[in-house]
């Protein structure tokens with residue numbers, strides 16, 4: 001009995017010493033890194049490292065899909081085309097303005113201006129259609145200059161519909177030998193506001209405020 | 210075993226028990242990417258990163274991750290283009306992994322080897338320097354990771370046909386606490 005008791009004690013002591021030593025050995029790597037230079041080096045992570053799930057991100061957040069990327073690609077592509085058409089539209093727009101017939105215009109000057117106006121409107125709506133049809137990304141909170149750019153579209157959009165109609169009315173009145181009168185006399189002013197809003201909307205997205 | 214041995218053994222073992230595997234949690238963070246263009250200087254900021262560090266045998270493995278779309282440059286349209294060029298639909302997260310010795314938690318400067326996964330690429334950055342300061346029970350880590358657009362095979366976006374610069378440094382400001 002006595003022998004067994006001693007044996008038990010010895011075993012316990014050995015176990016405790018063993019535990020103690022192993023605990024020290026586990027500490028070893030950090031002891032080895034005690035000096036600053038060594039402490040600063042590091043190596044790639046292991047399996048014990050945390051995972052994205054440990055961080056509490058959901059599967060939906062961490063897993064991408066080709067569909068989302070395709071939507072983003074399509075959107076960027078269409079908006080690039082939108083910008084190109086938008087910039088190109090400024091050429092006939094300015095020309096329409098410069099060739100606007102004055103009070104004593106002849107019919108060919110009016111036709112040139114009118115023709116350019118129609119081309120401008122056509123290109124304008126092509127520009128707009130790319131912006132309108134570009135896929136929207138759900139959950140986007142609109143921020144920055146794009147808000148002004150879009151707000152200005154509420155001025156130049158209707159303006160670009162009304163201006164040519166008023167222009168055509170003015171042209172008809174002139175061809176009938178009349179002075180431009182009634183609502184048609186607003187054509188020039190409406191056209192001017194439309195041009196100003198359009199140019200402002202280009203500036204809105206190209207200049208940083 | 211006599212009582213002296215027992216006490217010695219227990220006394221030696223206790224600090225080790227106390228220093229058993231510790232864990233770090235990212236409490237708050239500001240990650241800022243900077244891109245430059247002759248016409249614009251852009252900072253995109255995210256406060257949505259989450260991070261954890263698990264320490265074992267004196268080594269701590271850290272993972273920090275943020276959704277790519279959480280970076281806000283103050284222009285929602287630019288952010289969506291950023292998401293597109295960085296293939297954020299396909300790879301919605303940016304993750305950073307690193308391993309540091311536990312003892313680094315008491316140093317004022319730490320250099321770390323980072324593995325960054327972003328835009329479908331995994332890029333190692335060696336020996337990135339960070340400053341560390343203590344604020345009560347918290348550790349604040351600041352530094353800049355010298356990322357470039359080319360590292361992640363990102364097609365550099367251009368404005369008025371001029372592309373952005375290749376440099377895309379990421380400023381890091383993180384506050385960690387132990388769990």
Ligand code: HEM
Nearest residue numbers: 079080083086087124127128131132134150153202205286
């Ligand atoms: C036809 C007249 C225009 C209309 C109605 C229009 C309308 C719009 C709309 C609705 C958007 C928002 C698209 C979206 O976020 O889904 C947009 C974006 C934009 N537009 Fe226009 N826009 C016009 C002309 C122009 C012009 C002339 C430019 C010239 C540079 C331009 C440049 C842009 C830019 C840069 C964006 C931001 C999209 C991007 O980042 O690519 N737009 N436009």
Ligand code: HEM
Nearest residue numbers: 100101102114117118120163164167168170171180188191
């Ligand atoms: C984008 C489209 C257009 C713009 C921005 C535009 C702009 C202008 C401007 C600024 C004027 C000068 C007004 C003045 O001198 O008081 C003008 C005059 C005129 N425009 Fe247009 N215009 C456009 C399209 C058209 C079209 C499509 C037509 C006809 C088919 C037209 C017919 C005329 C006529 C007849 C005048 C002379 C009016 C007058 O004698 O009082 N315009 N336009």
